[in-house]
Amino acid sequence: MLLDMFTDEFSAAQGWLFEHVVEPVVFNIGLGGYVEDAFDATGWLLVGLIQIAVLVAVIGPLQRWRPVDPVTDRAAIRTDILYTLVHRLGLFRLVMFFALQPFFDGVVGPMRTAGWAGWQLDAAWPGVTDIPWVSFLMYLVVLDFVDYWVHRGQHGFHWWWSLHALHHSQRQMTMWSDNRNHLLDDVLRDAIIVLVAQLIGVAPGQFIALVAITQLSESLQHANLRLSFGTLGERLWISPRFHRLHHSIGIGHESQAPQPSKPAPLGGHNFGVLLPWWDMLFRTANFENRYDPTGIRDQVEPDAKGRVRDYGRGFWSQQWLGLMRLAGRA
Ligand SMILES: [Zn+2]
Ligand SMILES: [Zn+2]
Structure with a gap:
């Protein structure tokens, strides 16, 4: 009932935004042939605008109410805001679309026309799993399981960690830090999630809603906010405390430099994205109520030559240094 009401309101707002803003722009820049894709993109843009509104109006005040760290590095936060805008307002998605659409047209298209339709997980138990909210929860659990792995x-392979380390190099964590990732890392993760979602038959509208909930929850988890969900709540849904522990130097993750010749042990806790269950199941959960400094050990502890690792300050230097780490040159 409430879900239907929200869906109706959302569609109306999407139609308005498309008609008054997106459609004129699309025609003006000569991309009229993409008008249907542009309508879908408007849905993502609207989700992003709602998310940013929630960040500013709800999570921001929470951060000021119970901060963990004092704000000492506003420039570092501004870089994270840039990451968030690039992702949530659709710029990243737009580039992905034009870069990956030919691939999907060339590979998935012919598979579809050849009669391969993937599985429909929601058809598993007719009358139960095809109830909208049941199938929604089922897809949420399955995709969250994929996200955990x-x-x-990202922490288990040295090459992947060399990219993911950028996410962990933020020492001034805030609600903007979720999208602070290497773009190559984003492409990999998104490609895996989209592929799995298509394989198990997640409908486009459901997919948007799942991504929207996941992103909003992730923004909250990264907030500079002293908040635990209590003994039971902590085991139902991932809190800021739970995810901050994953970012903590020493206990959240191991952070040795990637050395192909001598692999360092990579371990850590609290890898989950929405549900803490996978961490509980695979014994990586840590429910200690503590708030340690965040970052990577090699940022604060000099190596044998007395140097600490530089992960970059601005967007481009962070992206560049990520590629250099991947190539074993930084
Ligand atoms: Zn991580
Ligand atoms: Zn994180």
């Missing part, structure tokens, strides 16, 4: 991969 993607994140384990």
